[in-house]
Amino acid sequence: MMGMPSLSTILALLALPLVVLRRGTLAACYGAYFAIALFAAILWRRFPDFDPYLGFVAAAVLALTAFSLFLACGTEVRWSANRAALIAAIVYAAAIPAMLRTPIDGDEPFYLLVTESIVHDRDLDLANQYRTLDQSASGRTDLVPQLGDPVGKHGEQYSRHEPLLPLLMAPGYLIARLPGAVAVIALFGVLLVRSTVRWMEDEGVSEAAARAVFPLFAFGPPVLFYATRIWPEVPAAFFYVETLRGIRNRRPQRWVPAMIALVSLKLRFVLLAVGCLVVWLTSARVNWRRVAIVAAIIAIPLFLGYLATGNAILAHSWRELIPAGNVRGIAGLIADGMSGIAFRAPFYLIALFAITRWRSVPRGFRDGILASLLYILYLSPRPEWFGGWAPPLRYIVFLAPVLALGAAAVWERVSRGAIALIDAWTVGLVIHGVAYPWRLFHIPNGESSIGEWLSAQYHADFSRLFPSFIRMNAAAWIGLIAVIAFVLVLIPRRKIDLAIPLFALALGLGFRTGPQPAGHVEFEDAHVMHEGGELYPPYYTVLRVAYRGGWVLEAPDSLSFLAYEGPWTLDYISGPGAIIELGGRAYHVPATDRYASIKVVVPKGERVTLRCLSGSINVDRMTHD
Amino acid sequence: MKHVQWIVTAAATAFACHFAAYYDTPIDRALPLIGVVLVFVAWAFEDVAVLVAVPALMVAEIAVADEGARLVALGGIVAVAVGYPVSRLPGSEEHRVAGPPGHRATALVVASLILLRWIPTPDYTAREVALILIAIAITWVLGRTPFAVAVAVLAALATPAVPLRTLALPLLVLFVATLARLFGMPRLRLALPSAIVLAFALVFFAWSGIVARAFPYFLKMPRPVAGKYLVNGALAASQSATLDVPDGALALIVSGANVPRLRHGAALGVIQPGNIAVRIGDAADWGYLRREQFYGSHNPLPRDPVGKLRGYGYEAWIDGAGRVPLPQGARTIRVIADAHLPPGASLQVEGFEIVRR
Numbered sequence: 001m002m003g004m005p006s007l008s009t010i011l012a013l014l015a016l017p018l019v020v021l022r023r024g025t026l027a028a029c030y031g032a033y034f035a036i037a038l039f040a041a042i043l044w045r046r047f048p049d050f051d052p053y054l055g056f057v058a059a060a061v062l063a064l065t066a067f068s069l070f071l072a073c074g075t076e077v078r079w080s081a082n083r084a085a086l087i088a089a090i091v092y093a094a095a096i097p098a099m100l101r102t103p104i105d106g107d108e109p110f111y112l113l114v115t116e117s118i119v120h121d122r123d124l125d126l127a128n129q130y131r132t133l134d135q136s137a138s139g140r141t142d143l144v145p146q147l148g149d150p151v152g153k154h155g156e157q158y159s160r161h162e163p164l165l166p167l168l169m170a171p172g173y174l175i176a177r178l179p180g181a182v183a184v185i186a187l188f189g190v191l192l193v194r195s196t197v198r199w200m201e202d203e204g205v206s207e208a209a210a211r212a213v214f215p216l217f218a219f220g221p222p223v224l225f226y227a228t229r230i231w232p233e234v235p236a237a238f239f240y241v242e243t244l245r246g247i248r249n250r251r252p253q254r255w256v257p258a259m260i261a262l263v264s265l266k267l268r269f270v271l272l273a274v275g276c277l278v279v280w281l282t283s284a285r286v287n288w289r290r291v292a293i294v295a296a297i298i299a300i301p302l303f304l305g306y307l308a309t310g311n312a313i314l315a316h317s318w319r320e321l322i323p324a325g326n327v328r329g330i331a332g333l334i335a336d337g338m339s340g341i342a343f344r345a346p347f348y349l350i351a352l353f354a355i356t357r358w359r360s361v362p363r364g365f366r367d368g369i370l371a372s373l374l375y376i377l378y379l380s381p382r383p384e385w386f387g388g389w390a391p392p393l394r395y396i397v398f399l400a401p402v403l404a405l406g407a408a409a410v411w412e413r414v415s416r417g418a419i420a421l422i423d424a425w426t427v428g429l430v431i432h433g434v435a436y437p438w439r440l441f442h443i444p445n446g447e448s449s450i451g452e453w454l455s456a457q458y459h460a461d462f463s464r465l466f467p468s469f470i471r472m473n474a475a476a477w478i479g480l481i482a483v484i485a486f487v488l489v490l491i492p493r494r495k496i497d498l499a500i501p502l503f504a505l506a507l508g509l510g511f512r513t514g515p516q517p518a519g520h521v522e523f524e525d526a527h528v529m530h531e532g533g534e535l536y537p538p539y540y541t542v543l544r545v546a547y548r549g550g551w552v553l554e555a556p557d558s559l560s561f562l563a564y565e566g567p568w569t570l571d572y573i574s575g576p577g578a579i580i581e582l583g584g585r586a587y588h589v590p591a592t593d594r595y596a597s598i599k600v601v602v603p604k605g606e607r608v609t610l611r612c613l614s615g616s617i618n619v620d621r622m623t624h625d
Numbered sequence: 626m627k628h629v630q631w632i633v634t635a636a637a638t639a640f641a642c643h644f645a646a647y648y649d650t651p652i653d654r655a656l657p658l659i660g661v662v663l664v665f666v667a668w669a670f671e672d673v674a675v676l677v678a679v680p681a682l683m684v685a686e687i688a689v690a691d692e693g694a695r696l697v698a699l700g701g702i703v704a705v706a707v708g709y710p711v712s713r714l715p716g717s718e719e720h721r722v723a724g725p726p727g728h729r730a731t732a733l734v735v736a737s738l739i740l741l742r743w744i745p746t747p748d749y750t751a752r753e754v755a756l757i758l759i760a761i762a763i764t765w766v767l768g769r770t771p772f773a774v775a776v777a778v779l780a781a782l783a784t785p786a787v788p789l790r791t792l793a794l795p796l797l798v799l800f801v802a803t804l805a806r807l808f809g810m811p812r813l814r815l816a817l818p819s820a821i822v823l824a825f826a827l828v829f830f831a832w833s834g835i836v837a838r839a840f841p842y843f844l845k846m847p848r849p850v851a852g853k854y855l856v857n858g859a860l861a862a863s864q865s866a867t868l869d870v871p872d873g874a875l876a877l878i879v880s881g882a883n884v885p886r887l888r889h890g891a892a893l894g895v896i897q898p899g900n901i902a903v904r905i906g907d908a909a910d911w912g913y914l915r916r917e918q919f920y921g922s923h924n925p926l927p928r929d930p931v932g933k934l935r936g937y938g939y940e941a942w943i944d945g946a947g948r949v950p951l952p953q954g955a956r957t958i959r960v961i962a963d964a965h966l967p968p969g970a971s972l973q974v975e976g977f978e979i980v981r982r
Contacts, residue, residue, distance in 0.1 A: 031817040035708075038821065039701070039828065045846045047694060420677040457690065496630040500676040501637035504660075507683050508644030 006056060012094035013063050017070070019090070020083050025074035032066040057098070057435040064091065065427050068215035072208075079207055085194035088218045092186035092227050095434060096179060099228040102438045104178070106389045107161060108230040109138035110146060114159050114166035115173050115181055127157040137178040147542055164264040165232045185234055189227025192238040193218045196401040199245050200408050203362035209411035216347040217404035220426045222393040225433055225440055231390065232265040233397035239265065240272060241401045244368050247280045255280075259297075262398075271378055272398065274298065275371030283367075328469050329380025333396065335480040336386065337448035337466030342483045344392035344429065345400075346422045347407065349483070350414055353491040354406030361409045368402030383444075383545060386470055391433070391440035417499035418491045444545045446471025447525060454514065455527035459607075460562055462514040463525055470545060471522070482506070517562040517606065519624040523551040532557030536618050548595060550620035553578075553612035560609040563602045564624055570600050571620040578615030583608050589617055599625075631668040638664050638679050645683035651745040651937045652696055652831045656686060658744065659699070662736045663706050669732030670710050678706035696831035707737060708824035712816045714771045730769035734760050737778045741826060741833040744938040752786040759795040766802045768812030775819035776802070782826060782837045787917050832934065832941035838919045839926045839943065848948075850931050851875065854977040860894065860962035861971045867959045870951060873980035877960070878931055879903055880946040883970040885910040885922035892963040894972040899952035903960075903972065909945030911973060916940060931978070946975055 017029040040059040044052070071077060104112065113129045116136060121128065126145070133141045150158045172180035172187075196217065200210045217223060226233045239262035246255025259276060262269045277294045284290075334341055334352070341348045354361050355369065379385055379395055387394035407414075432449075433440050442449055451463030467479025490499040521528065524535055533553040537544055550573070551559060570582075577591035583603040590596075600622070602608050610619065642660035646653050660679045667675035681702045689695035711733055738757050747753045760777040767773030780798040785791050829836050829843050836843065854871045859882060881893055884905065891905045909924035914932075916939065927947030934943050952958060962972040 028817075035817065035821050035824070039704075039824070042825070042828075042844065043697065043701075046697070046843060048846060050694065415673075417673040417676060420674040421680070424677045424681060454687070457688075495627070496633075497673045498630065498633065498637070500673060500679060501634045501641065504641035504680045504683060505637050505644075507680055508641035511647075511683070511687055512644045 008097070009056075009060050009094045012090045013060060013067070015090055016064075016067050016087055019086050020077050020079060021067075021070055021074055022076040022078060025070055025076040029067055029070040029074070032070070033063050036063050036066060054431075054435045058431050060094075061427060061431045061434065064215075064219060065423075068219070071215065072212040077211065079211055081194045081197035081201065084197045084214055084218070085190045088193040088227075089186070089190045091219055092189050092224075093183075095224065095228045096182050096186060098434045099225075099437050100179065100182065103139040104230060105438070105441055106231075107146075109136070109140045109143055110159050111161055111166055111169070111230045111232075112136065112138045112173075112178065112181060113143070114161065114163055115169045118163070118166055118170050119173055124158055124163055125152065125156040126159055127155065130157060137173070137181075139178075162232070162264060162266055164261065165230075165235065168235065169230070182228060182230060185230060186227050188235040188238050189218075189223065192223070192227070192234055192241065192401060195238060195241045195245065196404060199241055199364060199401065200405055202245065202248065203364045203405060203409070205362065205405065205408045206412075209408040212411055213404055213408040216407075216423070216426060217400065219430065220347050221345045221429050221433060222391060222397050223400050224430065225391040225437075226394070226397050229391065231394065231397075233394060236262055236265050236269055237398045237401055240269075240368075240398045243273075243276050244279075244364060244371065244402070247276060247283065248364055248367065256297075268375070268379075269398070271375035272372060275374045279367045279371045326381035328472075329382065329385040330376070331476070331480045332469030333376075333380060333385055333393075335467045335476070335483040336469045337451060337463075337475075337479070338442055338444065338446075338468065338470060339386040339392045340467070340469075340483075341393065341396075342479075342486075343448065343450075343466070346425045348400070348403045349422065349487055350407035350410065350418075350491060351403030352487045353414065354403075354410045356488065357410055357413070361406055365402060365406040365409060368399070368405065372399050372402065383543075386444050386545075389441055389443075392442075413493050414491055415493045415497045415499050417497045418486075421500055421503055443539060444470045445524065445549070446473065446522065452526040455525060458515055459527055459529060460515040461518040461521070461525065461527040463527065464518050464520065465510050465514055474520070515562075517564045519564065521561050521563060521622040522549075523559060523561075523610075523619045523621060524549050528559050528561045530557075530559045533559065533612075548620055550618040552616065552618045553580075553610075554616045555612045555614050558609055558611035559619075560607050562606055563608045563622070565602055565604040567625040568600050568602055568622050569597045569625060570622045571595055571597050572617050573620070574615065574617040576615050578617040579613040580617060580619075581609075581611045581613055586613065589615070595620060627671070631664065634667075634676065635661050635664045638676075641679065642683060645686050647686055648692070648695070650692065650696070650831075652699065653686060655744040656682065656699075659703065659740065662739050663703070666707060666710055666732060666736045669729045670713070672710070675706055675710060678702050697828060700828040700830050703740060703830060704824035704827035707733060707740070707827055708820040711771045711774055711823055712820040714769065714774065714816070715814075730764050730774050731761050733774050734764050734777050737774070737823060737827065738781055740830045741778070741782055741836075742939045744830075745940065747939065749786055752789065752792065755792065756781045756784060756786060756795060759792070759799055763795065763799050763802055766799065766806055768806075770812050770814045771819035772813040772815040775815075775823050778823055778826065782833065785838070785916050785919050788920060791920055831937055834916060834936065834939045834941040835914070835934070835943060837939070838914050838916070841926055842930065842943065845930070848929065848931070850878065850978050852979045853878070853975075854979050856974045856976045858960075858974045859971040860960065860974065862962055862966035862968075863964045864971075865959055865961040866974065867957060868974070868977075869957055870955055871977055871979055874951060874977040875980060876948040876950055876978045877958070878946050878975040878978055879908045879949055879960075880911045880932075880944060880973045880975060881905070881908055881924075881970065882911055882973050883967065885913040885918060885924055886967075888923045889925050892965065894960060894962045896949065896952065897959040897961065898955055901949065901952060903949050907949050908947035911944045911946070912942075913945050914942040916942070948978065951977075 017026050021029050036059055044055060113126050117124060117126055117129050133143055145157055146160060149160050169181040169184045172184035197210060239258045242258035243255045243262060246258060259273050263273050277297060281290050281294055332340060337343050384395055439449060446468040447463040448466045451466040454462035464473055465475055467476045469476050533551050536550050536552045537547050572589060573595045574589055574591055578589045580587050580589055582600050587600060589598060638660040639657040642656040646656040663678050667673060682699055685695060685698040685702060689698050714730055735757060738760060742753055760781040763777035763780060764773045767776060780795040784794045826836050856868060858866050860866055887905045889906045894903045905924055906928055909927050912918055913922040913924045929948040931948050932943035932946045936942055960974055
């Protein structure tokens with residue numbers, strides 16, 4: 001079953017050093033490959049029960065890491081943007097089969113349906129596609145139109161997604177169906193890598209820094225996971241870089257088409273386009289001609305929108321232009337355990353450090369950040385910031401090349417310890433994401449993959465130690481402060497580099513704290529041992545994050561969890577009312593049509609059992625008084 | 626100032642690893658020591674990146690519940706953290722250019738031997754210290770190259786140090802190395818093979834005693850006993866026992882008692898019908914791999930070993946039980962101990978391996 005992808009991965013890994021490494025560095029890289037393969041074989045013999053796929057992915061990613069180290073530190077390296085692109089092409093080609101092990105998910109199958117409609121029917125009406133899902137290359141027969149999909153006057157079923165991406169994927173789809181469509185995205189990934197490396201050269205980033213940063217950018221999250229799946233984010237990142245490069249190099253024939261393509265990929269990128277136009281407008285002396293061009297670029301899409309739908313701003317409203325002033329989204333983008341930069345793409349923390357060196361970083365980085373501010377400020381108060389049902393950091397993938405440029409610009413000023421930590425964490429994320437691509441999708445329930453896994457392993461609430469801005473927890477602001485401290489104090493290179501020991505200390509203290517009972521229990525969380533009952537609302541409920549959630553119990557269902565002795569407040573909702581037993585005491589829970597609370601007492605002893613004796617109850621959470 | 630960094634790092638590492646140590650084996654309990662040893666290596670190379678092995682060790686301790694996998698994961702991390710610096714030790718050319726950073730090779734030898742021989746705490750501390758000193762001497766004589774480190778560590782690893790006269794082995798290596806250098810042997814670097822050999826020993830440092838005394842064990846695919854039907858019989862020379870073969874029996878599990886001095890191929894007994902010979906090589910003396918008994922033993926590791934892995938670190942050993950096939954279709958077998966077994970020796974029939982139902 002693993003044969004062909006394994007062989008292609010091995011060949012890809014063997015080919016990589018030939019692209020850039022020479023003589024002694026090349027030999028040393030192959031030596032490292034040999035050592036990794038040898039130990040992988042020994043361990044495979046010793047642990048025949050170990051998941052062979054995970055083992056293979058781990059060995060392959062470690063080999064890629066070894067190659068990346070030789071690329072970054074080797075003395076005999078031939079480097080150019082084209083070679084970087086070729087390396088990216090090889091790696092993405094090897095990664096695509098891994099990503100397609102499970103059916104495509106999120107918005108991906110809908111993009112593919114539109115592609116199929118374009119290819120087969122020459123239209124955008126998906127009604128017949130939904131009727132014949134068994135013929136779709138998506139492998140998904142469970143698809144129904146998404147919430148908010150427009151319906152035509154004659155019953156046409158359209159997708160709410162912009163058609164440019166499906167249009168771009170059509171040639172690839174015609175050649176090789178689903179893999180061909182993904183290959184088109186990977187091709188954009190390759191172009192993105194090339195453009196970014198060229199951009200680094202334009203901005204005067206040293207070759208050593210570019211070589212060091214390149215693997216973390218191209219083969220780390222989120223770019224790797226979006227370059228090998230069907231989302232508009234990587235093409236958007238490419239067009240964004242091209243726009244910024246075009247503006248920088250004063251080549252309108254380059255940046256105007258790129259900007260139009262960017263906006264056509266997703267309407268939300270119009271905020272980026274506005275930012276880019278402001279950057280362009282202010283990059284030289286303002287004159288009436290420039291103002292007129294900007295006005296025209298803004299007015300034309302609005303006019304077209306008005307002509308098409310009768311509303312210039314489509315399904316949006318002008319009220320959305322009023323900033324909500326919510327810092328929670330930005331904090332979540334940085335530090336959330338499930339979908340924040342610190343946990344899901346820590347390499348970009350270096351770019352946050354670059355922001356603190358604003359005056360000394362390249363102009364391209366400053367322009368890229370400034371141009372994206374409008375987008376980020378409007379995105380952050382909205383629930384979309386955590387990405388919905390998509391791999392992490394979906395909404396800021398376009399910013400990855402800008403952040404990579406910033407990271408490269410300050411590379412020599414970054415602590416070696418912090419780099420080692422970030423590298424190790426990134427390697428872990430890549431192994432996890434490639435081996436288990438379906439785990440890239442995480443329901444926004446306030447838990448993170450690691451917290452959930454540890455909670456399930458130890459039956460203790462480890463999730464509370466990971467900052468959650470989706471379901472605010474005590475660790476959220478502390479985590480944000482810790483991340484800011486990491487960026488400001490530990491990332492800068494200093495005479496005394498304590499990044500790793502302090503991280504280790506935090507890890508150790510966290511592990512000691514995790515198994516202790518918490519002062520707050522969410523009954524749907526992984527650390528609660530459920531004996532019967534069911535999750536509310538069901539796992540795949542659309543916009544599930546908008547619900548309070550909980551766990552529904554009917555007699556004789558029960559659940560157990562760790563809790564301190566003493567008085568607690570139990571939040572619940574119960575239509576018929578219920579009698580529950582908690583720690584040996586029975587409580588009558590009155591019927592209610594909205595969430596209510598009762599006081600309960602937890603006796604001494606570590607694990608507490610809550611049992612439904614009669615009736616039915618949705619227990620939401622319990623808080624220590 | 627830079628030393629302050631490493632002292633603070635060592636202290637923080639020890640505390641961090643102490644907090645992370647969760648399981649109860651001597652290796653898990655020694656996590657703080659392992660962490661500090663890695664800090665020592667990083668200090669010697671002035672390379673903070675090596676320290677990333679410390680949180681990696683902690684993550685392995687926290688995340689991997691299965692004991693065997695966890696200890697190998699710890700070993701793998703340690704192997705990379707030590708093996709990578711070994712490969713960075715300079716060869717003769719670099720020595721001429723940059724001067725020999727002798728303390729680095731010394732640090733690697735000390736770190737490796739602490740990991741391989743001092744967890745759990747050794748009973749013969751003075752001998753272990755002497756062994757480290759001899760290993761350092763070998764390293765210096767051979768030029769403080771990766772090859773020198775590997776030779777020194779392997780010579781020390783292969784030395785049981787019980788009885789004391791076994792220290793002659795590393796002394797012999799030292800003597801030969803000195804002669805070789807006197808007769809013009811160059812400083813061999815051999816970075817990759819040396820790093821691989823050292824890394825192999827370190828991957829299995831949790832059972833370094835087995836690496837030292839039963840090297841091929843970790844290269845064999847483990848075939849744990851599916852199920853066991855106990856017999857627990859010991860047959861002295863010429864004695865025999867008739868055994869009913871239980872349903873689903875796959876093989877007979879046998880070992881020797883007081884036969885450590887028998888060499889490969891020496892007869893232990895025979896199984897009838899079929900006249901199936903049981904020899905040293907099919908099984909071994911039950912305790913021959915114990916550190917104290919290994920010196921006087923001539924037994925090899927059984928071809929199909931089923932001995933239980935016992936102990937940790939340099940005290941680890943496996944018993945000498947091996948699988949012997951049963952006669953095809955036999956419902957009853959007769960096991961006869963060889964008439965030439967030495968006085969006091971016996972063939973131990975531990976039981977039948979059976980299919981677990």
